[in-house]
Structure formats: C-alpha cells, structure tokens
Amino acid sequence: MTIRVQLFNTCLGENFYPGVLRDMVAVLERLGVECRMPEGQTCCGQPFYNSGLQQCARPPARHWLRVFGGTDGYIVAPSASCVGFVRRRYEGLFPEGSPEHTAVQEAAARTYEFTEFLTRVLQVTEVGAWFPHRVTYHTSCHLLREFGLRNEPKQLLRGVGGLELVPLTDEETCCGFGGSFSVIFPEVSKQIMEKKIQAIDNSGAEVVVAAETGCLMNIHGGLHKAQAPVRAMHLIQVLAQEDRGQRQGNGGR
Amino acid sequence: MKTSPGKIHFRRNTQNIPARIPGAVQSATKRFLALRDAAVNEYGAEHWQELRQIGHDLRLHTLEHLDTYLEVLEKNVESAGGQVQWARTAEEARNIVREIAQRRNVRRVVKAKSMATEEIGLNKDLQSAGISVLETDLGEFIVQLAGDSPSHITGPALHLRKEDIAELFHARLGVVAPPDAEQLSRIAAARLRHEFLVADMGISGGNFLVADTGTLVLVTNEGNGRMCATLPPVYVAVVGIEKIIPDWQSLAVMLTLLPRNATGQKMTAYISLIGGVNAASTEDGATEFHLVLLDNGRSEILRHRILRETLLCIRCGACLNICPVYNNVGGHVYGWVYSGPIGAILTPQLLGLRKAGELPFASTLCGACNDICPVKIPITEILLCLRQRALESATGAIGSQQTMLRLGAQATALALASSRLYGWGAQALRVIQLPFLRNGWLPRLPPPLNRWTNSRPLPAFRTDFRKWWRHRNHGSSKTWRTRARSIVNKADQAASALRAWYRRRT
Numbered sequence: 001m002t003i004r005v006q007l008f009n010t011c012l013g014e015n016f017y018p019g020v021l022r023d024m025v026a027v028l029e030r031l032g033v034e035c036r037m038p039e040g041q042t043c044c045g046q047p048f049y050n051s052g053l054q055q056c057a058r059p060p061a062r063h064w065l066r067v068f069g070g071t072d073g074y075i076v077a078p079s080a081s082c083v084g085f086v087r088r089r090y091e092g093l094f095p096e097g098s099p100e101h102t103a104v105q106e107a108a109a110r111t112y113e114f115t116e117f118l119t120r121v122l123q124v125t126e127v128g129a130w131f132p133h134r135v136t137y138h139t140s141c142h143l144l145r146e147f148g149l150r151n152e153p154k155q156l157l158r159g160v161g162g163l164e165l166v167p168l169t170d171e172e173t174c175c176g177f178g179g180s181f182s183v184i185f186p187e188v189s190k191q192i193m194e195k196k197i198q199a200i201d202n203s204g205a206e207v208v209v210a211a212e213t214g215c216l217m218n219i220h221g222g223l224h225k226a227q228a229p230v231r232a233m234h235l236i237q238v239l240a241q242e243d244r245g246q247r248q249g250n251g252g253r
Numbered sequence: 254m255k256t257s258p259g260k261i262h263f264r265r266n267t268q269n270i271p272a273r274i275p276g277a278v279q280s281a282t283k284r285f286l287a288l289r290d291a292a293v294n295e296y297g298a299e300h301w302q303e304l305r306q307i308g309h310d311l312r313l314h315t316l317e318h319l320d321t322y323l324e325v326l327e328k329n330v331e332s333a334g335g336q337v338q339w340a341r342t343a344e345e346a347r348n349i350v351r352e353i354a355q356r357r358n359v360r361r362v363v364k365a366k367s368m369a370t371e372e373i374g375l376n377k378d379l380q381s382a383g384i385s386v387l388e389t390d391l392g393e394f395i396v397q398l399a400g401d402s403p404s405h406i407t408g409p410a411l412h413l414r415k416e417d418i419a420e421l422f423h424a425r426l427g428v429v430a431p432p433d434a435e436q437l438s439r440i441a442a443a444r445l446r447h448e449f450l451v452a453d454m455g456i457s458g459g460n461f462l463v464a465d466t467g468t469l470v471l472v473t474n475e476g477n478g479r480m481c482a483t484l485p486p487v488y489v490a491v492v493g494i495e496k497i498i499p500d501w502q503s504l505a506v507m508l509t510l511l512p513r514n515a516t517g518q519k520m521t522a523y524i525s526l527i528g529g530v531n532a533a534s535t536e537d538g539a540t541e542f543h544l545v546l547l548d549n550g551r552s553e554i555l556r557h558r559i560l561r562e563t564l565l566c567i568r569c570g571a572c573l574n575i576c577p578v579y580n581n582v583g584g585h586v587y588g589w590v591y592s593g594p595i596g597a598i599l600t601p602q603l604l605g606l607r608k609a610g611e612l613p614f615a616s617t618l619c620g621a622c623n624d625i626c627p628v629k630i631p632i633t634e635i636l637l638c639l640r641q642r643a644l645e646s647a648t649g650a651i652g653s654q655q656t657m658l659r660l661g662a663q664a665t666a667l668a669l670a671s672s673r674l675y676g677w678g679a680q681a682l683r684v685i686q687l688p689f690l691r692n693g694w695l696p697r698l699p700p701p702l703n704r705w706t707n708s709r710p711l712p713a714f715r716t717d718f719r720k721w722w723r724h725r726n727h728g729s730s731k732t733w734r735t736r737a738r739s740i741v742n743k744a745d746q747a748a749s750a751l752r753a754w755y756r757r758r759t
Contacts, residue, residue: 174619
C-alpha cells in the first residue's frame with residue numbers, strides 16, 4: 001500500500017526556505033511516498049502562543065484543522081517546533097468534548113516531524129544520498145527535548161555517501177533564536193547566536209546542518225554576517241543530494 | 254540586598270553588561286555542569302530519572318498538604334526548645350529578626366548564605382538599626398566586600414574572576430593577595446574566625462525542614478553555616494515555608510539530588526542537622542533558636558495548579574548553569590535576588606508582573622532547564638503561563654507598545670486564519686521587500702524588524718514553492734489561476750491565428 005503524506009509547509013519553510021520543501025518532496029518520493037499538498041494552509045499559530053497571546057493562536061489553529069482535518073495519511077513538516085505545537089498544544093485550545101477537540105486529536109496524532117517520520121515511521125536511516133563534504137550538526141531544541149531525537153538525525157547523516165560528520169562543541173545548546181525572544185531581546189539573542197557561529201566555525205566543517213527552519217534562519221544569517229566560509233543547510237537538503245556521477249571511481253558509498 | 258526593587262528592565266540591563274561577565278560566568282557554569290554530569294552518570298542515568306520523579310512527587314505532595322506539615326513542624330521544633338515565628342511578609346520577617354536582636358542587645362551578627370534573607374533585604378534593615386552584619390560564606394563575603402549583590406544561587410560571586418577578587422582583597426582588606434582560590438579562601442577564613450567568636454547572633458537560611466522531627470537542615474561546603482548556628486548564643490533561621498519535607502526518608506532523596514545536581518558532589522563537606530537548642534547553658538552552642546517561617550507571597554503561588562510547581566525548587570542552581578540566556582548575561586540583569594530560569598519564574602510571582610513582567614520573556618524556551626531540574630519543575634510551562642498573564646493583565650509588562658502589539662497580533666491571527674489573506678500577505682511581502690533586497694538577503698530592515706537585522710540578515714521572502722508544486726502537478730489541480738492562464742493562452746492562440754489569417758488574406 002502506498003504511504004501518503006500531506007505536506008505541512010509551515011510558514012517559515014514556505015516563505016524563506018521553499019528549497020527545503022521541494023527537497024522534502026524529492027526525498028519522500030524517492031522513498032516511494034506519495035505527496036499531497038493541502039491548499040490554503042497558513043501558519044500553525046505557535047508564535048502567538050509562545051509570546052503569551054494564547055487566545056490569538058486559536059484562529060490559525062482552527063484554520064489548520066480545516067485544512068488538514070479532512071485529509072488522509074500522515075502530515076509531515078520540516079520543523080519540530082511547529083509539529084510539537086500541533087501535537088502538544090492544539091487539543092488544549094479547544095474545549096474538551098467539542099467536535100474540534102476530537103478532530104484535532106485525530107489529526108495531531110498523525111502529524112510528524114520529517115526526521116521522526118523517516119526514522120520512526122518509515123524506519124529508514126539511509127536514503128541513497130551522496131554528499132562528499134565535511135558536515136557538522138546543530139541539535140535543535142524541540143527535536144531533542146520534545147521528541148527525544150538525539151541520534152536519529154546523525155544516523156541519517158551517517159547514511160549519506162561521502163559525508164564526513166565532525167563534532168560541534170556544545171551542539172545541544174540553543175542557537176538563540178527562540179521565536180519572539182530574538183526580537184524582544186535582540187542583544188542577548190545575538191550573543192548566544194555568535195557563540196554558536198564561533199563553535200561552527202571552529203568545527204572545521206564546510207556545512208552546518210540543522211533539522212529546523214527556525215534555527216536554520218538564525219544560523220544561516222549569522223554565518224552570512226560573519227562571512228564564515230560555512231554553508232548552512234537543512235537536513236532535508238543534504239538528504240536530497242544525489243549521486244551525479246561523482247561516485248564512479250570512488251568504489252561506491 | 255534589594256528589598257523591593259522598582260520595575261525590572263531586563264532588556265535595558267542586558268545592554269550594558271560588563272564584557273568580562275559572560276566569560277567569568279561560563280567558565281564557572283561549565284565546571285559545575287561537567288561535575289554534575291559525571292555525578293549523574295556515576296549514579297546511573299536511568300536511576301537518576303527515577304529519583305527526579307520521586308523528588309518531584311514528594312515535593313508536590315508536601316506542597317499540597319503544606320498546612321498539615323507546617324503544623325507538625327511547628328510542634329516538633331517547639332518541643333525541641335526552638336521558637337517558631339510566622340512572617341506573612343518580608344517586612345514582618347525583618348521586624349521579627351530585628352526585635353530578637355534588639356531584645357538581646359545584639360551588636361554583631363554573622364550570617365550564613367541564605368536566599369530568603371536576601372529576598373527580604375535583612376542585612377540593610379539590621380544595619381540601619383546599628384547592627385553590624387557579616388556574611389561568612391566565602392562567595393557572600395566577597396560580594397559584601399565589593400558592595401555587590403549575589404549573581405548565582407549557589408555561587409554568589411561567580412561573576413568575578415580570581416584576579417578581581419585578589420584586587421578587591423588588596424583594596425578592602427589591605428592584604429597582598431595572589432589570584433589563587435586556595436590562598437584567597439585562607440585569607441577570608443582567617444578574617445572570619447575571629448568574627449564567629451565575638452558575634453552575638455548567628456543567622457542562616459535553611460535548605461530543608463524535616464516536619465517529622467522538627468529538624469533544620471543546612472547544606473554547605475565551608476562549615477560556616479554550622480559555626481553561625483552553634484557559636485553565637487542566639488541563632489535565627491529564616492526559611493521559606495515551601496522548604497518543608499515530610500520525613501528523613503524524604504531527606505535522603507533530597508540530599509541525593511541536591512549536591513549532585515548543584516556541584517557534582519555526592520555530599521557537601523558539611524550537612525548540619527539542627528534539632529533545637531542546648532538545654533544547659535554550660536555547654537557550647539546557641540541557647541536560643543528562632544525559626545522564622547517566611548510566606549512573602551508563597552501561599553498565593555500555591556493556589557495555581559501549574560504555577561505552584563515553582564515552589565518545588567530546592568535552589569541547586571543547575572537551571573542557571575545550563576541556561577543559554579543566563580550564561581551570556583549573568584545574574585544581575587534579572588534585577589533581584591533570583592536569577593536564571595528560576596528567577597524568570599519566581600521573581601514575577603513574588604514581586605508581581607507589573608514589576609517583573611519582562612522576566613518570563615527572557616527565555617528561548619529551549620527547555621534545557623526542565624531537563625536538568627532535580628525536581629522536574631515544568632519551567633517552560635510556567636514561563637508560558639506567566640507570559641500569558643503578563644500580556645493579559647495589561648500592565649505594560651514588556652513595554653509601552655504592549656497594547657499595539659496585542660492589537661497587531663489579533664489582526665495577524667485573524668489574517669492567518671484566511672488562506673486568501675495569508676496568500677496576499679506573502680505576495681505583498683515579496684514586493685515590499687524589494688527596496689531592501691541585497692543578493693537574496695535583507696541585511697537592513699526598518700524598525701521594529703531591525704531588532705532582527707541588527708544581529709543578522711533575514712533571508713529574502715520567497716513564495717515559489719506553491720507555484721512549483723502547481724506547475725509540477727499541472728493539469729491535476731485546476732485552480733482559478735491555472736484556469737485563467739489557460740484562457741489567456743487560448744485567447745493568445747486565437748489572436749495569433751487571426752493575425753496569421755489576416756496576413757494571408759492581405
């Protein structure tokens with residue numbers, strides 16, 4: 001039976017990293033998954049909730065439910081914080097016993113973060129990618145602490161042909177993004193981010209990988225500003241890299 | 254020593270942090286964390302998680318039956334010869350301690366480290382009554398000498414480097430001091446010994462109160478707590494009502510969790526169990542013991558199902574050590590005695606959101622504090638709850654733009670509930686960004702977005718994913734746009750055909 005996935009674009013993914021979404025489709029299809037994109041999706045409402053405006057999260061949540069509620073298969077996003085928000089908070093936004101409450105529980109239960117979907121649902125750790133570069137990995141807080149995905153993203157990276165994974169100092173320390181935190185306290189956010197950039201620069205990697213668009217946006221911008229010779233990529237972008245003939249003569253992966 | 258600060262401006266405070274602070278803080282917290290991790294691993298990571306749960310459950314159980322346990326405690330302390338005094342507010346607590354001191358003609362007080370007495374601003378109050386107060390914990394001694402305030406729950410002088418302390422000792426004590434921890438502490442100890450012997454009164458806080466036996470527990474590394482409790486004739490302990498635990502079995506759990514999580518020690522150098530007074534004045538030790546039980550807003554916190562878990566805290570300081578925010582700003586910017594994640598949730602509840610409404614926002618919500626807390630306080634949940642209260646209470650917690658922000662958010666929230674408005678907004682941003690666009694980046698945006706771009710550029714807004722998706726599935730999904738496009742195409746074809754026909758004719 002074909003596995004079907006409804007693409008949960010997320011607003012950061014769609015507005016800043018459309019390439020990540022295209023690559024997500026490519027990787028999923030390579031694994032034989034059928035992708036659909038529910039029209040009309042917007043933002044999950046997490047920024048409001050986390051900023052203390054929990055009432056404001058309800059209209060976007062209700063809209064999310066309208067868009068994804070009637071779909072079938074899995075719902076997959078390239079961001080653990082959005083998925084965590086849907087899975088952990090949505091039901092609390094609607095009164096218990098209401099039809100919305102029940103519907104949201106059903107939809108949330110089949111909503112997955114991409115790494116989680118690959119490793120826990122599809123149980124895949126190798127996707128046939130080829131990326132002959134030195135790579136370091138930044139752990140995003142939600143992926144690690146909400147989903148307990150500590151080793152899975154690294155397993156996926158180790159499964160990439162030609163890739164050399166190098167350690168990152170304090171890899172489990174937050175990058176300083178924190179959603180609204182970064183604009184309420186820009187000075188502190190900057191300081192935390194610069195420490196992360198320093199660690200990335202010291203790692204000797206050519207590429208830093210994160211599995212979360214929020215962290216990616218922060219780190220990507222930080223590297224650009226510091227003119228560091230390190231590229232920032234989403235894990236999905238690395239997994240989408242295919243062998244374009246470089247493998248010949250290298251004796252396979 | 255700040256009794257009742259004004260409004261705490263966290264952001265403003267973070268804008269002038271001395272450059273040496275992050276480095277000094279990080280080198281100390283890194284050491285604490287490495288020792289802590291080693292201790293937890295030695296204990297067994299899995300067992301440790303079980304013990305945290307037990308710690309959480311027994312602390313919560315005690316809070317839920319606080320009235321009962323406090324009465325048991327009072328009875329047991331009094332039957333051991335101690336006197337229990339209840340202080341509803343900081344002022345009441347200060348008055349109680351000052352009156353005891355005045356009744357006994359106290360001139361000199363020696364103090365052991367205590368967050369509760371910092372909270373009520375006791376030192377300043379006693380000093381203004383003409384009583385000298387000397388802090389005897391090494392860190393507190395340094396901070397007092399510098400006229401500074403503590404910046405960490407377990408390491409009050411953690412923001413100072415050895416070099417700073419040596420310089421301070423030279424300036425204030427007139428001794429040539431090398432920047433060496435061992436020698437600096439020896440200099441301080443030599444000063445303090447005499448003071449312990451001549452003091453009229455000792456004051457401390459308390460780490461735990463065991464209800465079952467009326468025992469006060471002090472967990473220290475320098476032995477100064479025991480000296481304060483036993484050398485002067487009068488001993489006063491000021492302890493928050495939430496520090497109570499049911500029995501010695503509970504104490505065993507707490508004494509396994511606390512030192513390991515704070516400093517990676519299996520046991521601190523001194524654990525003093527104080528159970529009353531000496532009956533005969535011929536023996537050494539205090540002949541008068543007062544236990545001041547401090548409420549100061551705690552019973553109010555107990556009323557809320559989520560917020561009450563703030564009071565589970567056993568003050569190990571680990572949440573400060575692991576916090577990315579604390580590590581880059583130090584403790585003073587939190588504006589009061591409690592700093593780091595615990596300060597961000599406790600201070601607003603003790604001082605009110607009007608004064609400390611910025612603090613719950615001072616977190617990236619990374620959740621590292623939740624995971625390291627030895628009694629599993631759901632710090633992130635409490636932060637979110639306080640953020641909501643701060644914005645709903647219209648106290649201007651995060652500044653004057655709060656109302657604007659709320660209205661803006663409500664409008665945006667409604668727009669996000671409409672796919673059409675969201676689509677238009679995304680398209681509009683793509684156009685609006687054009688004057689700011691530089692090679693795919695937005696390096697400089699006008700306020701308030703410059704709060705982002707001052708630190709790093711924003712990637713350009715792009716909305717080509719849906720276009721790509723539609724293009725790729727062309728034919729399978731006919732939206733009005735594709736339909737319109739096909740009409741235009743057909744019209745175009747018809748026009749060309751017409752032109753061709755016309756050309757052929759002429």
